[in-house]
Amino acid sequence: MAHSSFESRRSALQLTAGLGLYAALARPSRAATPDLTREEFAGRAWSENLSQADATLRYLAYYAHQLRRPYAPPRLAALPDQAVVKAFDDLLLIVFHTADQDVARHLLQVHEVLLQRGLAMPAQLQRSYDACYSSRLFAPAAQLAQRFPGQLEVSPLIHVAADAGIGVPTLIRLVSGRRELYATRYVMPLRPTVIMIGDPGCHFSRAATDALTRDAALMRRFDGTLQLLAPHALRLRFDDYAEWNAQHPALPMAIAYHWRGWPMLDVRSTPVFYFFNDGKVRHVAAGWRDDTAKDGLIAGLAAIGL
Structure with a gap:
């Protein structure tokens, strides 16, 4: 899981620059990538088997190069x-893969x-709401719910702790018997x-x-x-x-608040086990x-001294 200096710098830029990073990527993307339809681009991005961070950068560069200006409000x-209608579908694809707040707006x-x-x-109304909620634009999501009462499947309120949020590892936890969610910062243990x-x-x-619990x-x-x-x-x-x-009280499931807070993980594929020691991934x-997949878990446990 070692990273080159360029990869480390890119990860740092992604976390600090956040939503504005796609602007910096637009120029090299324009030089290197021909104009592609949404379907062509999505197929190419999928076939390249990119990491989540790299795929997001690619989608945001595509947005900056081909979608942002043609679909700007003055031109709509x-x-x-x-x-x-096509503009809506094109932008929804970007939100789906990036949860980017600017694209959601x-x-x-x-x-x-x-x-x-x-x-x-x-x-489209539901997808607009989902785009706001998933990119953590809670005020616009609530405004849509108030504007169109009874027409949306509304997600539960998320109470976000002061030190939690998009740019840091944050877990959404469920409280038994209550339709409310609580987002708290996750501090990776050294153990x-x-x-x-x-x-x-x-x-x-x-x-x-099921195999684990047995x-x-x-x-x-x-x-x-x-x-x-x-x-x-x-x-x-x-x-x-x-x-x-309710079915797995010994192994409750939390939810990633935003993928940007988990740069050490790829939270798109399931199931994947990450084994950490001293805060670093030692085995996947x-x-x-x-x-027979238990063999991989046993190897991972041995790699972190368990």
Whole structure:
């Protein structure tokens, strides 16, 4: 898991510059990348098997190069209806992969034009809300819910601690019996720690958890160090997480508040086990085809001295 000096510098820039980084990337992207449709670009980005951080930079560079100016609010009025609908879909793809607040605001502007023209569909209204909520623009999300009462699937309120947020490792935790969420900063222990990226809707995450809970000896080796972490997603499926935690009280699942706070992890694939010691990743075990995957966990535990 070693990083070159360039990669470390890029990660630092990503965390500090945050949402403005795509502007710096626009010029090299324009020189190196021909104009691509949304489908062509998405297919290329997928085929390159990029890390989450690198994929996000690529999507934001694509936005800066091909979408931001053509779909700028002053130009939207002159676009035909079909082009405005396409603008919404193009920007939604970027939000889906980046949870970028600037792009989410841009998406809202496009949705407003669709509303003014009488073209907005219920699915677009829901996606606009989800884009705000997932990028942690809670005020615009609440305004949409108030403006369109009864027309949205509204996600629970997230209480964010003062020291938590987008740029630091932050967990969203569920409180049993309450439809409220609490986001708190996660401080990586120096002692051996294991983080499992999982999802309630992932068959393989369920298989991995069931195998662990059936193996008392292996669970003892984890020694209470295992933290389950669900990916940051466009839609927060509260009921799925509540059901999971009710069924797995010994292995409750928290949710990543924002992927930017977890640069040491890739929170897109499930299940993946990250083994930490002294705050550094020492081993990664990905996937769960069957119980032979336990070998990867045993190797990971040995790598961190458990």
